Amino acid sequence: MSIDSPLIIALDYASLDAALCMADRLDPRHCRVKVGKELFTRSGPSVLEALHGRGFEVFLDLKFHDIPNTVAGAVQAAAEQGVWMVNLHAGGGRRMMEAARERLERHSLETHLIAVTVLTSLTAEDLHEVGITQTPAEHVERLAQLAQQSGMHGVVCSAQEAARLKERCGDAFLKVTPGIRPSFAAADDQQRIMTPSEAMRAGSTHLVIGRPVTQAEDPMAALAAIEAELTTR
Numbered sequence: 001m002s003i004d005s006p007l008i009i010a011l012d013y014a015s016l017d018a019a020l021c022m023a024d025r026l027d028p029r030h031c032r033v034k035v036g037k038e039l040f041t042r043s044g045p046s047v048l049e050a051l052h053g054r055g056f057e058v059f060l061d062l063k064f065h066d067i068p069n070t071v072a073g074a075v076q077a078a079a080e081q082g083v084w085m086v087n088l089h090a091g092g093g094r095r096m097m098e099a100a101r102e103r104l105e106r107h108s109l110e111t112h113l114i115a116v117t118v119l120t121s122l123t124a125e126d127l128h129e130v131g132i133t134q135t136p137a138e139h140v141e142r143l144a145q146l147a148q149q150s151g152m153h154g155v156v157c158s159a160q161e162a163a164r165l166k167e168r169c170g171d172a173f174l175k176v177t178p179g180i181r182p183s184f185a186a187a188d189d190q191q192r193i194m195t196p197s198e199a200m201r202a203g204s205t206h207l208v209i210g211r212p213v214t215q216a217e218d219p220m221a222a223l224a225a226i227e228a229e230l231t232t233r
C-alpha cells in the first residue's frame, strides 16, 4: 500500500489496549503510526503485529545508540518484524550507522533507516551543557551530513532545520520532523516547534504528531483540523 499523507501519529500510550483503541479510530490509508519506547517496552513485538494486522505502516522509534554490532543486530531485528521505518542516533557515529545500513543490505531488508540528529526538546543552552557549542541548527546540519554519507535514508530533525537540510542534503533525503504543534496545541516539552503547514512548506517530508491529537479532547476533530490545514496550505 502506498500512502500519500506525511502524517505519522505517535502512539505514546502506557498499554497495548490504549494504543490499539486509538489506532482503531485511525485510517491506515491516511496516516502512519509510530511506536516509541514506552509502548514497546510495555507491549513488545505484539504491538507491531497488531498494528500491521490492521494495515498500518509502522515507524519503530527506539533511537538505537550502542556499539556498531549491537545496533546492527537491533536494526535487523526491527526490519525482520516488517516495520516501515526504524531509527538510531547519529551521535553513535559513522561506523555504527554504516554497520546498521550494511546489515539491512546484506539481508535485503527494505526498511527505511533514519538517524536522530538533535532532539526537538533541546535548546542551544541544553547543547551547551553537554559540551556542544554549535547552535542546534549547526549541529543538526553536521549530523545530517554525516548520516547521509553513512548511507542513512534521512534524519529526524525539527522542522526549523528542514529548509537548510533540503538545500544541503536534497529532496530525496527524508526529513522526519516531530515537534509539530498546530496553533491550537500546547508546546508541552517540545522546544523547536512549527505548525503542520509551516513544516511542510519548510521541506519536512513526514510530520510526527502525538499529544496534539492523542491527548486532545476530541482526537478525531484535532486530526481533521490538521488534515484540513495541510490540504489548504
Ligand SMILES: O=c1ccn([C@@H]2O[C@H](COP(=O)(O)O)[C@@H](O)[C@H]2O)c(=O)[nH]1
Residues within 6 Å of the ligand: 010, 012, 036, 061, 116, 118, 119, 120, 121, 156, 157, 178, 179, 180, 188, 190, 208, 209, 210, 211, 212
Ligand atoms: O527529536 C525528537 C525525536 C522523537 N520525538 C518523538 O516524537 C513524538 C512527539 O510527540 P508529541 O506528543 O507530538 O510531542 C514523541 O513520541 C517523541 O518521543 C520527538 O518528539 N523529538
